[in-house]
Amino acid sequence: MSINWSDYSPVDFFDELFSSTGNPRKPARRLVTYLKSLRDEEIEQRRQAAEATIREMGVTFTVYTEEGNIDRAWPFDIIPRTIAKKQWDKTAAGLKQRLQALNMFIDDLYHEQKILKDGVVPEYIIKQSKNFRSECVGVSPPFGVWAHICGTDLVRDKDGEFYVLEDNLRVPSGVAYMLENRAITKRVLPDLFEKIHIEPIHDYCERLFDMLTSLSPRKIKQPVVVVLTPGIYNSAYFEHAFLAQQMGAELVEGSDLVVQDDCVFMKTVAGLERVDVIYRRIDDLFLDPEAFNPDSTLGVPGLMRAWRAGNVGLANAPGAGVADDKVVYAYVPQIIRYYLDQDPIVPNVETYLCFDDKQREYVLANLDKLVVKPANESGGYGMMIGPHATKKERAEFAELIKANPRNYIAQPTLALSTAPTLIGSSLEPRHLDLRPFILQSSDIYVTTGGLTRVAMRKGSLVVNSSQGGGSKDTWVVDTEVNY
Amino acid sequence: MLSKVAERVYWTARYIERVENTARLVAVYTNLLLDLPKGVNLGWYNLVRLSSLEDSFMERYKVQDERNVVKFLLADENNPVSVVSSLNMVRENVRTTRDVVPGDAWELINELSIFVNENSSKALNRGQRHDCLDGIIRGCQRINGLLYGTMTHDEAWDFLRLGRNLERADMTTRLLDAGCVAILQTENNEAAVNARQIIWGNVLRSVGGEQSYRRKLRAAVQGREVAHYLLEDPQFPRTIAHCLNAIADSAAKLPRCEPVSKAIRSFQTRVFKNVDYDNLGEPMRDYLNDLQVELGELHAVFVKQWFN
Numbered sequence: 102m103s104i105n106w107s108d109y110s111p112v113d114f115f116d117e118l119f120s121s122t123g124n125p126r127k128p129a130r131r132l133v134t135y136l137k138s139l140r141d142e143e144i145e146q147r148r149q150a151a152e153a154t155i156r157e158m159g160v161t162f163t164v165y166t167e168e169g170n171i172d173r174a175w176p177f178d179i180i181p182r183t184i185a186k187k188q189w190d191k192t193a194a195g196l197k198q199r200l201q202a203l204n205m206f207i208d209d210l211y212h213e214q215k216i217l218k219d220g221v222v223p224e225y226i227i228k229q230s231k232n233f234r235s236e237c238v239g240v241s242p243p244f245g246v247w248a249h250i251c252g253t254d255l256v257r258d259k260d261g262e263f264y265v266l267e268d269n270l271r272v273p274s275g276v277a278y279m280l281e282n283r284a285i286t287k288r289v290l291p292d293l294f295e296k297i298h299i300e301p302i303h304d305y306c307e308r309l310f311d312m313l314t315s316l317s318p319r320k321i322k323q324p325v326v327v328v329l330t331p332g333i334y335n336s337a338y339f340e341h342a343f344l345a346q347q348m349g350a351e352l353v354e355g356s357d358l359v360v361q362d363d364c365v366f367m368k369t370v371a372g373l374e375r376v377d378v379i380y381r382r383i384d385d386l387f388l389d390p391e392a393f394n395p396d397s398t399l400g401v402p403g404l405m406r407a408w409r410a411g412n413v414g415l416a417n418a419p420g421a422g423v424a425d426d427k428v429v430y431a432y433v434p435q436i437i438r439y440y441l442d443q444d445p446i447v448p449n450v451e452t453y454l455c456f457d458d459k460q461r462e463y464v465l466a467n468l469d470k471l472v473v474k475p476a477n478e479s480g481g482y483g484m485m486i487g488p489h490a491t492k493k494e495r496a497e498f499a500e501l502i503k504a505n506p507r508n509y510i511a512q513p514t515l516a517l518s519t520a521p522t523l524i525g526s527s528l529e530p531r532h533l534d535l536r537p538f539i540l541q542s543s544d545i546y547v548t549t550g551g552l553t554r555v556a557m558r559k560g561s562l563v564v565n566s567s568q569g570g571g572s573k574d575t576w577v578v579d580t581e582v583n584y
Numbered sequence: 585m586l587s588k589v590a591e592r593v594y595w596t597a598r599y600i601e602r603v604e605n606t607a608r609l610v611a612v613y614t615n616l617l618l619d620l621p622k623g624v625n626l627g628w629y630n631l632v633r634l635s636s637l638e639d640s641f642m643e644r645y646k647v648q649d650e651r652n653v654v655k656f657l658l659a660d661e662n663n664p665v666s667v668v669s670s671l672n673m674v675r676e677n678v679r680t681t682r683d684v685v686p687g688d689a690w691e692l693i694n695e696l697s698i699f700v701n702e703n704s705s706k707a708l709n710r711g712q713r714h715d716c717l718d719g720i721i722r723g724c725q726r727i728n729g730l731l732y733g734t735m736t737h738d739e740a741w742d743f744l745r746l747g748r749n750l751e752r753a754d755m756t757t758r759l760l761d762a763g764c765v766a767i768l769q770t771e772n773n774e775a776a777v778n779a780r781q782i783i784w785g786n787v788l789r790s791v792g793g794e795q796s797y798r799r800k801l802r803a804a805v806q807g808r809e810v811a812h813y814l815l816e817d818p819q820f821p822r823t824i825a826h827c828l829n830a831i832a833d834s835a836a837k838l839p840r841c842e843p844v845s846k847a848i849r850s851f852q853t854r855v856f857k858n859v860d861y862d863n864l865g866e867p868m869r870d871y872l873n874d875l876q877v878e879l880g881e882l883h884a885v886f887v888k889q890w891f892n
Contacts, residue, residue: 159679159694333680346683357586370590370739370890371839 104144106137109521109528115261116530117182117520128183128578131297135290136180141526144179147289148523151179154288160281161339162566175278176571178522179289182533182553186300186579192255192263193537193547195446198437200251200539203268203424205440207247210423211237221439222432229507230423231477232271234385236392237420240409243316244542247421250309250380251539252276255551256450257518264450264515266534268433270417270425272382276305276538277340278572279552280347286574300549300577305538306347308546309380313348315542316414317377324377326350327367329358331383331399336567341382350380360403363410378414379404385419427476427510428454451513455506464511465502468495471511473502486562488514517562520573522555532556534564535575550575585739589681591891593740596677596685597747599670603696604724605755606657606667609634609762611717612790614710616766619782623775628653630765634758637663651708658716659704667720668704671697684740689730696723742834746886749834753827754879756791757872760814763787764869767807771865784810791822808861811868816856824875828852831882840889847885851878 110122118129125133136144152174160175209216210227217224227233252273254266283302287294310326317324330341332354345352357367358376366373381388387397392405407413423429429436431452434445453460453471464471467487474484485498502509519530537551553573554564564570613631620626629648632641637656640663645652658667675697678690699719706712728748735741763783770779785805788794797805797813797820817823821830832848835841855875860867 156698157691157694159675159690333676338679342679342682346687350683351586351589352680352683353586354588357588368587370585370587370743 104141104523104526104528106133106521106528109530111519111521111530113259114516114530114532115257115259115518117184117257117518117533118180119521126183126185127580128185128576132181132183132293132576135293135296144523145526148179151177151285151289154285155281158281158284159339160278160285162278162336175281176557176566177282177285178531178555178571178573179286180521180523180528181286181290181574181576182520182535183576183578184535184550186577187581188263189300189550189577192447193549195263196253196537196539196547197545198441198443198446199253199265199268199433200248200541201545202437202440203251203270203433204246204248204541206436207421207424208241208245209440211240211247211420216436216439219439221435222429226426226428226432226507227423230426230429232385232420232422232426234420234423236405236409237418240418240420242418243414246541247418248424249312249316249416249418249540249542251541252536253539255447255535255537256515257535259516261518263447263535265430265433265447266450267427267430268425269536271384271422272337272417273536273538274337274340274382275536275552275554276548277343279536279538279548279550279575280305281343282552282572282574297576298579298582300579302549305548306344308540309344310348310350312540312542312546313350313378313380313414313416316416318411318414319375319377321377325367325375326378326380327353327358327376329353329355329379329381329383329401331355331387335382337382344380355383355398355400358401358404360401360407363403363407363412365401365404365407365413376413378416380416385422388419427452427474428456428507431510450515453511455502455509455511461502461506464509465499468499468511470514472514473498473509473511476508476510486514489562514562517556520553520555522557522571522573524557524559529559531559531571532562532564533573550577585684585743587891589684590739590743591887592677592681593684594743594747594886594891596674596681597744598751599674599677600724600727601748601751601755602665603667603670603674604721605752605759606635606665606670607717607720607724608790608792609755609759610654610657610707611714611721612759612786613762614713615789616783616786619786620770620779621775624770624773624779626766626769630762630769631657634762634765635665637665640664654708654713658700658707668700671700681740684738686730686734688734689727692723692727692730696720696727699723739838742837743890745834746831749827749830750879750883752822753824753831754876756814756822756824756827757875757879759787759790760811761869761872762790763807763810764864764872768865780807781805783807787814791820793820793822796820807864811859811864812861815859824855828855838890844885844889847882851882 107123111119118125120126155174161172216222248270252269255263256266257263313326314324328341328345328350342352353367359366365376367376383399386393387399389400389404390397391402408415431454434449437445453464455461455464469487471487485494517532519532521528522531533553533555535551535553538548540546553575555571555573556562556564557569557571628650631653632638641656656663660666661668674693678685678693682690703716707716766783784807788797788810801809815824818825835844835848859871
């Protein structure tokens with residue numbers, strides 16, 4: 102087998118690099134010309150170099166199995182995915198718009214609940230939400246912002262347009278892998294960075310740090326910022342450590358922190374030191390055994406008291422997850438119009454809400470065509486892809502939906518876009534998505550591109566790394582400058 | 585600095601030091617056996633005894649031969665202080681302290697880990713042993729070199745230095761002890777008349793101190809002088825005196841150090857008082873053993889003051 106770029110044929114889907122067999126899209130032209138110029142052995146060398154780099158950099162993620170937790174090397178495809186800057190700029194504007202509206206929505210929910218009173222979003226959706234925290238009612242975090250860090254999953258349908266698949270407002274992960282993917286690519290394809298105007302991505306950690314310090318209750322020169330991790334057995338531990346290191350912040354576990362007089366302190370070799378801002382990577386319910394799950398050993402007793410008293414900044418704020426719900430998702434276009442009086446720039450994927458009798462009827466009649474998702478899961482767990490499911494699985498999901506309609510939504514099976522991916526020693530199209538990260542406090546920032554995740558199995562639409570997904574570097578290419 | 589991070593950094597340094605010294609111990613022993621006259625037979629099992637690992641060894645091996653001992657010390661994941669296990673501990677500790685150790689150190693540690701996993705089986709045969717051990721020692725030195733060259737001299741640095749010097753002092757006592765054991769075992773062997781010089785020369789070589797010893801003493805290698813040099817020389821970086829000075833120095837820079845500094849001072853004033861350099865057999869071995877116990881007690885003082 103050999104790599105033949107002229108034969109690569111992206112059938113039936115929108116391909117990120119090729120508009121048709123042999124015809125690269127504009128942002129990918131120089132990339133494809135360059136890759137074509139490499140012999141198969143050279144490509145293989147680069148692939149091996151990438152693998153060695155990943156092992157040496159120790160880029161891993163943790164997979165849970167019955168035999169214990171395994172650290173796997175980060176799966177990475179060396180062929181980058183390209184996006185034209187012009188299209189990206191528009192998408193980025195849409196992402197900012199979306200997060201602004203979502204934060205206004207969350208702030209409203211914990212105060213006057215105007216949007217419910219005005220009947221734009223049905224009240225019982227919030228009443229039944231697993232992620233609405235009554236402990237947060239009346240709290241006013243700085244800038245009225247609750248979700249400071251958002252990872253929004255985008256997909257491209259057949260028409261080449263980006264659609265929002267979901268908003269991750271709780272503890273979104275993946276940004277470290279986005280940064281490491283670029284570091285690896287710079288090592289294995291360095292020549293290309295001279296030839297192509299690839300937008301840089303390296304400022305994320307500085308932006309994150311600035312955003313976090315802006316939440317400090319003490320207005321001092323060097324607020325103490327910490328990253329709170331559940332510990333080494335969490336699947337995203339690598340990322341927690343990476344971000345702490347890049348920001349020069351302390352990486353702490355719950356047992357390193359203590360609350361006294363409604364202030365948070367960390368245990369240091371010099372005694373207790375006051376903590377100003379916590380970037381927490383622990384779910385709400387484990388944050389504080391005093392306020393939530395009393396059995397949690399990951400959290401810090403009294404943390405909620407300290408936050409409510411305004412003595413510590415928490416990112417994301419507890420309760421922000423109320424907007425990270427696939428039923429709320431269906432209402433985001435209305436939410437944007439309601440708070441910002443603007444039309445949504447990036448559209449949603451069409452979504453059927455199972456608690457609505459009519460829509461549920463449609464869903465149950467079309468299970469073989471739809472993707473069914475639980476409202477509150479992440480990581481691709483608990484979902485059913487209708488066209489790939491067995492009759493038995495579809496029947497099981499029909500029962501689940503009937504038993505708890507509020508907990509399920511359905512979407513048409515998207516024709517997810519593809520990109521050429523090295524499989525063994527040949528090129529094959531594989532489906533992918535994109536997770537950009539958005540930061541908001543006093544101002545708002547979007548990463549340039551994001552984390553591209555690839556479903557490595559042929560025909561598969563599941564990109565989650567916990568379920569066999571891989572990744573690619575994402576290049577936003579300014580075609581106006583160079584071409 | 586977080587107490588937990590300080591403790592992990594400290595152990596990182598200890599394990600790196602342990603990896604390097606274990607490799608040195610095996611290298612020097614291999615060399616020693618080549619140098620000694622035929623008919624003088626030193627057992628490989630001495631190395632297990634020196635590290636006080638008899639129980640752990642006996643659990644898994646019946647034969648106390650070269651192959652098993654080398655495997656046990658280098659490649660056995662069930663031996664908690666083998667090179668492989670120590671490197672795993674280094675990785676675990678650095679993985680959880682990446683925010684205070686220079687980023688490149690993490691890469692070098694991974695590289696060394698990969699090297700050991702791929703090469704440790706080679707060390708079982710004498711033919712390829714040197715390359716493997718050399719690779720391990722160099723790998724450790726690269727890591728230490730990187731830390732020396734790029735790490736800021738903050739609290740983490742001093743905890744690294746504490747760990748490194750405590751472990752180093754402990755390993756120097758064991759390498760000296762190896763010399764004493766070899767002397768005792770060859771004492772009554774007719775064939776071993778020249779063995780003494782060979783043994784002490786190798787002990788010096790094991791810590792990389794042969795050259796500096798000669799320059800300083802300008803004399804032939806003799807047990808008495810070697811023991812005195814490795815215990816009391818203030819300049820060579822692997823001697824007990826030097827390590828204790830470094831420990832005192834780093835401890836004094838750390839917060840709330842008074843009780844620790846006091847313990848170190850008291851240790852320093854009495855440590856060399858009653859050494860009998862004329863008797864390098866059992867009395868010296870007893871002394872070295874006491875020294876190891878004292879170093880352990882010093883470690884406990886660190887834990888109490890900073891890591892709890």
